[in-house]
Amino acid sequence: MRTLAEAAIIVGAGALLGLAGNAASPRPATLAHPVHSAAESGTGMCAVPGAAPAARAPRIQVEEAKGLCDACKAGFADARGASDFAAGHVTNAVHLPPAGHPAEAVAIAALRAYPMVIVYDGDYTCALADEVAHRLVREGLPDVRVLEGAWPAWVTAGGAGTSGFCPSCHDPAEVHR
């Protein structure tokens, strides 16, 4: 009985400690937001389970994409998982995993401001970017490319990353109106 009481105290205190630790964490888990498994969100692998292989979308080389980013002539869509996106992404990119997310309409609307949209994922061999690229084409976006070499190539090439806006523009919607 005593052991059970001790266990109950430990679980209760541990729960409170964990919630406090989460609040203090540099990257806390957002308690109000559900977290879906990678399989359910289609972001933890290089293809959506059960889906037919995506046709290869038109590619764009990193150097050309960098120039378009710096000139604010292209919007970027990140097809990777939420944690990968949060850890670092092309500057000004919107998060657009294949399974979508609650704010995807806003993200797609933002991409319509650009004459070209460049989609990328996390690996050279991934097909997630192709999935998203085809979806954007179906949404009516006129010119959608997939970044050759994906995120690793962008990082290697020193492309603008992490957060904020492209170096030469602070309000892309305004620039492209």
Place this chain on the structure above:
Amino acid sequence: MNLLLALLRLGLGGTFLYAAVTKLPDMAAFAENVANYRLVPPSLVPAVAAVVIGIEISLGALLLAGRLARGAALVATGILAVFTAGLSQALLRGIDLRCGCFGGTENATWLTVLRDAGMLAVALVLLVRGPGRLRERAGVTRDQPRDAPAATEG
């Protein structure tokens, strides 16, 4: 025997504490790992992830200090049983996932299950035999009785 039990307790406590400390800087990533086990409803995943880490910290601290050690061993037994079952069901279902055990990107394999099962066995031993102590008290030569006061443990 007491010395062996104490060493097992310290090892288990240190492992729990290390596991928690490696996960704290990126709780969001750990929540994703928890979600990938597909055992918890998505809406509960963030809270469960936070609670698991809090319990790990508590277990680590208590096992290292030798306080409430029986209760800690019971909770450790329960949580490790859940970990082992969760890992096993994921591997049996063919789910390719990261373990989430010590932060980082360690993939879950049957070796991970074996490691958890080993820790589970240690927790069970501590639960049944008591936490042991590093130094024998004067006049005490036998294993600590199961109903010994917690204040004398450690």
